[in-house]
Amino acid sequence: MFEARRRSLSAVVCALALGVSIVAAHGGRAAACSCVGPRPRFLSPHAANAPLNSHARVEVPNDYAKRTFVLRAHRGAVVPTRVATIAGAELTVVDLAPTSALAPETRYEIAAVDANLHPSTLVIGTFVTGTSSDVVAPLLPSLGTVRTNLNLGPSAGGMCTVRGPWITVAKSVAQDPNRADAELGFYVWKLAPGAAYDARKPPDALVFPFRDAISIGKTSMCDTHEIELSGASVDLVLAAVDEAGNRSPTRRAHVDLTRPTP
Amino acid sequence: MRRIVVVVALVAGCGAPAPAPVVVPTVAATPARRLEVSPSRPAESESAPFEIVKGTSSLCVLTNGAAHCPHDIAADEPLANGPILDGLPNVRGLSFGQDFHCVVTADGKVACGGGNHFGQLGAGVAEESAGLKVLPTLSHVKRVVSGPFTSCAILDDGKLSCWGKNESGETGSATNILPDARVVVEPELVAGIQDVTEVAIAWGASCAAMANGDVACWGTADLPEHKKLRGAQDERPTVIASLAGATSLSANEQTFCAVLKGKVVCWGSRSMLLSRGGSKTLTELAIPDAQRVSLGHSHGCALGGGGDVYCFGAAYSRALGVPVSDRDYEPRGPAKVTGLPRVEKVFCGASLSCALTVGHELYCWGRLGTRASDIAPTPVQMRVLPNR
Numbered sequence: 213m214f215e216a217r218r219r220s221l222s223a224v225v226c227a228l229a230l231g232v233s234i235v236a237a238h239g240g241r242a243a244a245c246s247c248v249g250p251r252p253r254f255l256s257p258h259a260a261n262a263p264l265n266s267h268a269r270v271e272v273p274n275d276y277a278k279r280t281f282v283l284r285a286h287r288g289a290v291v292p293t294r295v296a297t298i299a300g301a302e303l304t305v306v307d308l309a310p311t312s313a314l315a316p317e318t319r320y321e322i323a324a325v326d327a328n329l330h331p332s333t334l335v336i337g338t339f340v341t342g343t344s345s346d347v348v349a350p351l352l353p354s355l356g357t358v359r360t361n362l363n364l365g366p367s368a369g370g371m372c373t374v375r376g377p378w379i380t381v382a383k384s385v386a387q388d389p390n391r392a393d394a395e396l397g398f399y400v401w402k403l404a405p406g407a408a409y410d411a412r413k414p415p416d417a418l419v420f421p422f423r424d425a426i427s428i429g430k431t432s433m434c435d436t437h438e439i440e441l442s443g444a445s446v447d448l449v450l451a452a453v454d455e456a457g458n459r460s461p462t463r464r465a466h467v468d469l470t471r472p473t474p
Numbered sequence: 475m476r477r478i479v480v481v482v483a484l485v486a487g488c489g490a491p492a493p494a495p496v497v498v499p500t501v502a503a504t505p506a507r508r509l510e511v512s513p514s515r516p517a518e519s520e521s522a523p524f525e526i527v528k529g530t531s532s533l534c535v536l537t538n539g540a541a542h543c544p545h546d547i548a549a550d551e552p553l554a555n556g557p558i559l560d561g562l563p564n565v566r567g568l569s570f571g572q573d574f575h576c577v578v579t580a581d582g583k584v585a586c587g588g589g590n591h592f593g594q595l596g597a598g599v600a601e602e603s604a605g606l607k608v609l610p611t612l613s614h615v616k617r618v619v620s621g622p623f624t625s626c627a628i629l630d631d632g633k634l635s636c637w638g639k640n641e642s643g644e645t646g647s648a649t650n651i652l653p654d655a656r657v658v659v660e661p662e663l664v665a666g667i668q669d670v671t672e673v674a675i676a677w678g679a680s681c682a683a684m685a686n687g688d689v690a691c692w693g694t695a696d697l698p699e700h701k702k703l704r705g706a707q708d709e710r711p712t713v714i715a716s717l718a719g720a721t722s723l724s725a726n727e728q729t730f731c732a733v734l735k736g737k738v739v740c741w742g743s744r745s746m747l748l749s750r751g752g753s754k755t756l757t758e759l760a761i762p763d764a765q766r767v768s769l770g771h772s773h774g775c776a777l778g779g780g781g782d783v784y785c786f787g788a789a790y791s792r793a794l795g796v797p798v799s800d801r802d803y804e805p806r807g808p809a810k811v812t813g814l815p816r817v818e819k820v821f822c823g824a825s826l827s828c829a830l831t832v833g834h835e836l837y838c839w840g841r842l843g844t845r846a847s848d849i850a851p852t853p854v855q856m857r858v859l860p861n862r
Contacts, residue, residue, distance in 0.1 A: 254654040286658055321655055330708040331643045331650040338655040 245372035247434035250302050252276060252324070254337025255420060256395045257455040261342030263391075264313040266455040268293075268322040269418070270336045271305050279324040279334075283308045286319040286338065298418055301438040305418045309457055316343045348390045350452040352460035356383035358448075359473040361431070377441050377469045378429030379448065384421070386452035386460065394454045398426055401449040402439060405466060409449045418453070444470050522834040524554070524858055528768070528823040529570045533838070534559060535858055539580065541565045546843030549850075552857040553836075560587065560606050569620035571638075576618045576625050577606065584609045584618055584627055584661075592623045593651055593659025596637035600657040609637070612661045621675025622727050626682075627661065632669040634682060635661040642678035643709025644693035664692070667711045674725035674732075676742060681723055681730055682711070689717035689732070696730065696742040698755060716756060724822075726769040731759075731776075738764045738776045738808075746772050746787040748807035759786060761808050770822035770840075775829075776808065781816030783829050784808040793827045793840025797851040811839070814853055829853070 255269040268283045277297065284290045293308040308322060321338040362376040381398075388394030399415035417439050419426045428448065429441045445468050452460040524537035534543035535553040540563055544556030559568065564580035574588030574595065585606035586595045597607035614630040624638035624645055636645035637659055643650075646664030669685035679693035690711035695701035697714060704712050720732040720739070728743035738759040740747055747757055763779025773787030773794055785794040786809070789802035795811030814837055817829040825841040837853040 252652060254652070319658070321658060323649075330705070330710065331640060331648045333649040335649060335651040335655045335658065337652070338658050 245433050247372065249273070250436040252334065252336045254322070255305065255418070256397065257339045258337075258395060259342075259393060259455075260340045262314075262339045263344065263346035263454075263456045264316060264341055265310065265345040265347070265457075266314065266339070266341070267310075267457050268308045268320065268337070268339070269305060269397075270322055270324075271303050272324065272336070274299065274302060274304050276324055277304045277306075279326045281306045281308060281322065281324055283310060283320060283322050285315065286321050288318075291320070296414070298415060300417065300436075301440075302436040307418075307457075313345055314341050316341055346388075346391060346394070346454060346456040346458060348388065349458040350386055350388045350394065350396055350454050350460040352384070352386045352450070352452045352463055354385050355381055355450060355463045355465055356385060357381070358465045358467060360467055360469055360471065362472040364472070372433045374430055374433055374435075376429070377472075378427055378431045379441065379467055380425050380427050381450065381465075382425035384424075384426070384452075388454050391454070396421075396452045396454055399451045399453050399459065400428055400439070401462075402441075403447040403449060404443075405445050405447050407447065409462065409464065411462075415451075441469055444468070522830065526819070526821050526828060526830060526836065526858075527568055527570075528770075528821045528826075528828075529575075533821065533823055533826065533828060534568065536565060536568065537859065539564050539566070541568050541577065546845075546848060547838065547856065548842065549854045549856055552860045554859050560585075562606070567617050569618045569625065571620040571625065572622045574620070574623075576620055578615050578618050578627075582614045582616075582630065584612050584615050586625070589623075590656060591653050592639035593653075593656035594620075594623050594625065594638040596625065596659055596661055598657060598660065609661055619673045619675060621680065621725060622677050624675050624680065626664070626673045626675060626680065628670050628673060632685070634664040634667060634670045634673060636664055636680065637661040640709070642693045642707040644675065644678050644680045646680070646692050646709050646711060648709055664711060666690070672721065672723045674723035674730055676725040676730060677727045678707070679730075679742070681714075681717075681725070681732075683721060683723055683732075687719045688713045689720045689723070690714065691717075722766040722768075724767050724769045724774070726771055726774075729769060729774075731767045731769055731774055733764045733767055733776075736763045736779070737761070738767045740774075746774070746805050748786065748805050759784075759808050766820055768820050768822040770826065771824045773822060773825075773827070775811070775820045775822050775827045777817055777820050777829075778810075781818070781832065783811040783814055783817050783820055783827075785811055785827060791825045791840065792849050792851060793822065793825050795827060795839050795852060811853060828856075834858075 250273040252272045255271055257266045282290045283293050292311045296307040298305040319340045321335050324334045359380045361378050363373050386396050397418050397420045400417040402416045430438045447466050449462050449464045451462045524535050527534045534541045537554055541559040542554045542556040543559045565577045566580055567578040569576050576584055576586040585608045587603050587606040590602040595607050597609045615627040616630050617628045619626050626634050626636040640647055640650045647662045651659050667690050670682045672683040674681050681691040683689050690713045692709055692711045694707045720734040722733040724731050730742050731740040738761045739756040741756050761776045761778050761784045765777045767776040773791040775783055775785040789798040815831040818832045819830040821828045827840050828838040830836055836856045836858050838856050839850045839853045842848045842850055
């Protein structure tokens with residue numbers, strides 16, 4: 213039990229500090245890698261003036277998917293929502309879209325509930341609404357710089373690195389024309405080269421930018437946001453999406469997976 | 475922040491399991507060094523004009539409504555000359571967690587300051603706070619007790635209200651709030667318990683003693699009888715039959731101890747106890763006619779019936795009252811601390827032990843300050859109040 217608790221404490225400390233702890237190699241040999249397992253994460257909205265039609269989005273380990281996800285006013289009632297999920301290899305994105313406008317200037321929270329657990333309720337995130345809804349779609353005039361990343365050197369596989377490939381999309385010019393502070397994410401559809409895009413099909417992933425770039429695929433052994441990238445090439449279709457679920461027109465890119473982008 | 479706190483991981487003891495201690499050894503130690511003594515020595519029948527509170531890495535003295543918490547304690551410098559915690563003049567009580575502290579003000583409110591990763595401030599704030607934040611929904615507080623990242627307030631009506639980290643149900647709440655939502659953490663009454671007299675909080679579990687003698691625990695089930703009733707973890711308080719009548723509850727991160735029918739009993743992790751392996755029921759420490767017990771990070775001390783102090787746990791804590799090597803990782807069974815006048819209360823901080831005598835003299839041993847030379851392996855008399 214002590215060991216279990218110590219591991220638990222250790223995991224928290226790691227998550228606080230780095231998210232990942234790396235055990236260095238001895239004598240230049242192959243290195244070990246230890247990762248904090250997938251954890252529930254609040255995706256959006258974070259702003260203190262979220263649109264009244266905001267979707268509440270969280271990302272949870274797949275074994276949480278059997279829980280009931282609720283959007284509720286803080287110290288208040290559960291809000292009726294439509295639930296959509298995007299399931300990945302280890303993580304599932306849960307999107308709760310309220311069926312009617314949220315109350316203005318009110319704190320809401322998103323929680324996972326399972327009456328068989330104690331504690332039964334896990335509050336994953338919270339946000340405060342502003343005073344208006346957002347019905348304007350974001351714009352995505354350009355995808356920006358699309359790069360294929362491959363670790364081909366002798367260090368590939370060392371520490372927590374993976375060979376790849378993974379794709380980064382940087383310097384995207386996505387914007388929300390009516391809200392400069394909109395929290396924009398990107399829906400990603402992965403298609404076989406030349407395959408037709410079906411707008412009715414749910415996306416394969418929802419990713420949020422970090423330092424003005426998004427990553428698609430597994431960037432390290434500790435990255436649990438896996439989207440399989442195999443074969444010589446892949447077609448990606450992306451759309452920017454705001455907190456309220458408004459989507460931009462899509463953009464498509466053909467990506468060569470056999471060599472890293474210079 | 476006024477306090478920089480380092481979270482120290484407990485190091486498990488090594489070596490083969492040892493049998494439970496059956497003999498109380500008296501360790502040959504050098505007599506307590508008697509340094510400068512405050513000339514105002516109260517009569518034994520009077521209550522002390524101060525209260526000693528164990529801090530995270532030191533200790534504080536609460537006198538005349540102000541908590542004085544010196545960064546380093548020195549035998550020749552009165553504790554009450556230390557800086558006043560938070561500059562507050564009307565403190566009625568205080569407690570320390572691993573990276574935060576809370577005070578009870580004269581009007582029965584609670585204010586907390588420091589780290590807030592788990593919502594341990596409980597005050598509707600998302601960030602940590604160097605200054606104190608008043609918990610707006612809490613009042614009529616008699617006493618506050620803090621564990622590593624969780625606190626509970628004993629209210630004037632005997633009810634208990636807790637807040638902070640609740641991964642295992644240790645606050646008694648059915649809602650666990652992740653750090654992204656810590657702004658909504660606030661105190662909640664613990665259902666099903668009343669007339670609370672004491673509470674002790676560990677990393678993932680809490681226990682409270684009640685006026686009728688019952689002891690209830692919640693959170694991670696550390697005892698088989700608890701686990702049998704509630705499973706591995708449950709926020710609902712469960713009366714633990716084997717702890718009926720227990721008093722002087724104390725906890726560190728992993729271990730609980732209490733006094734039960736004149737004996738010190740411990741449960742949870744036994745890494746700091748001499749007895750390891752075997753059953754996971756209560757571990758009994760051989761302390762004659764035990765009256766009180768207090769735990770530090772990796773050691774503990776108990777008050778025996780004759781006013782003697784017995785310390786146990788990790789030798790590397792340097793706070794057992796006997797000279798030991800800091801490389802000695804073997805836990806030690808209870809051993810009498812020699813050279814102390816008759817003791818009334820014991821307090822254990824992180825790596826510090828203190829005893830308050832019936833004559834209101836304070837003796838401490840262990841890590842007194844932050845320098846390597848600040849370790850007192852055997853008791854040193856401390857000055858509490860300035861000369862009057």
